[in-house]
Amino acid sequence: MLKLVRCLCIAAISLATLATSPAFAAGRTDFKVCWTIYAGWMPWGQAKTQGIVSKWAKKYGIHVDVVQLNDYVESINQYTAGKFDGCAMTNMDALTIPASGGVDSTALIVSDYSNGNDGVLIKGNGKRIVDLKGQQVNLVQFSVSHYLLARALESAHMSERDLKVVNTSDADISGAFATPAVQNAVTWNPMLADLKAHPNVTEVFDSSKIPGEIMDMMVVNTKTLQENPALGKALTGAWFEMVALMHGNSAASTDALTAMAKASGTDLANFKGQLATTALFYSPQAALDFVTNPDMPKIMARVAKFSFDHGLLGQDAKSADAVGMAFDKGVVIGNRNNVKLRFDPSYVAMAAAGKL
Known part of the structure; x- marks a missing residue:
């Protein structure tokens, strides 16, 4: 019953808000993305605290608010309802909540995969x-x-x-x-x-x-991204500046890691332990190599099967192919007439080429 209620609520919220919410308007300069406490997503909070997000947003003439929420599923539901332009979530949840709820979403940055997390x-x-x-x-x-x-x-x-x-x-x-x-x-x-x-x-x-199967991503509304590419550039630039700082050996790196540890309710040693089981992509090229790997569609096909078997692709889904997913080089799996989840490497490719 919980599954049915969740799916019905998501669908109703999505349909009611797609046309009316300001989160989907074109030509905007103010945006909001959300995240919840998790080792792989702590950099979003620290990038805001250190002014990295605001620096990149200013570069592209926009303002981006990065908001921490306390409940993970609720954060995705709020994104799905149009309350946020983007949200940090996993690959499976991106498929089963916003995508299956009719919200066309783009995995802007596949930031890591769980490797023991x-x-x-x-x-x-x-x-x-x-x-x-x-x-x-x-x-x-x-x-x-x-x-x-x-x-x-x-x-x-x-x-x-x-x-x-x-x-x-x-x-x-x-x-x-x-x-x-x-x-x-x-x-x-x-x-x-x-x-x-x-x-x-x-x-x-x-x-x-199961390496690579549980991915962590910053997911943004596809229509919003298409109409406001500055958002994609600002978020991508800010993210890779932040993780590069984390990966350094300077006092600033230690300070940033310590702050993230404290924000997640632990100490530096424990937080480093969590990062050790997070296959975090510290460079744009590493993230690009992962998201363009030919195995990506195969992984998502497995995730789609699990989701369909558990009734998570919507009441009308007749198979695991109900929701289309798009990948690098024009590869599409599932329903080509219902593509709602896109693994678009273009912004990460810009970062890898030094063009942001």
């Missing part, structure tokens, strides 16, 4: 995936945590029929796992790092086992 946890030492059989597992239902669980079960020749998923928001997952009633959880950093630190907890599977 998402994990499946069981209380007790020496546990294995098979120990989830007959158990309840707490996670954010229909999110990448759910996808990770499905992939973990596949690796053990199991399926979701072997257990029960309990929907738990990212804001509540840590508190839930601290109670005796919750024995198993799937989550992402920084919550994952905190929960793994508890005594007698085993991580039985993590995203490093």
Whole structure:
């Protein structure tokens, strides 16, 4: 029922706002993007704090407000409803919420992929995936945590029929796992790092086992981007300046990392540990190489199948091809007449060529 309610709400909100929201007007100079706490997205907050975003926005004659929200799914819903021009989200959530809700969206920057930043946890030492059989597992239902669980079960020749998923928001997952009633959880950093630190907890599977499948992206409204390319240039320039600073060896780099650690509720050592399990693309060329890799459509086809199997592509979806997705060199998978998610490398290509 939760799935149906979520899908219906998204569709209704999207249709009602597409034509009326100022977030989709052309010729604007003021924009808003949002993000939530996660190791791979902390640079957005720091880029705002350090004035990097405002510097790049000024270069292109616009103003961009970067807003932190507390609930991840709610941030995507607000983007879908037209309250924001862009939002930091994963590849699967971009497909199942805005794209399947009818909002044509562009992955402006694929900033990294989870390389251990998402994990499946069981209380007790020496546990294995098979120990989830007959158990309840707490996670954010229909999110990448759910996808990770499905992939973990596949690796053990199991399926979701072997257990029960309990929907738990990212804001509540840590508190839930601290109670005796919750024995198993799937989550992402920084919550994952905190929960793994508890005594007698085993991580039985993590995203490093499926490299490249859980991507983190800055997603923007396609129409807004097409009518206001300055937004794409400003966001892309600001992002790569920020991550270049993070990757340096200067005192300024340490200060920036320390500030991000504090903002995410941890210390520098822990935050660096989270970054170690984030395959962050520190250069535009690295990000470009990833997003133009011929395997991208294959990965997204797998994600689309999971999404369709869980009813996340909308009530009218007849197959995993219901929503079209566009990639580099004109490659399209799914419904060519309903392309709603685009992996457009053009702005990152500009950054790689030094043309921003």
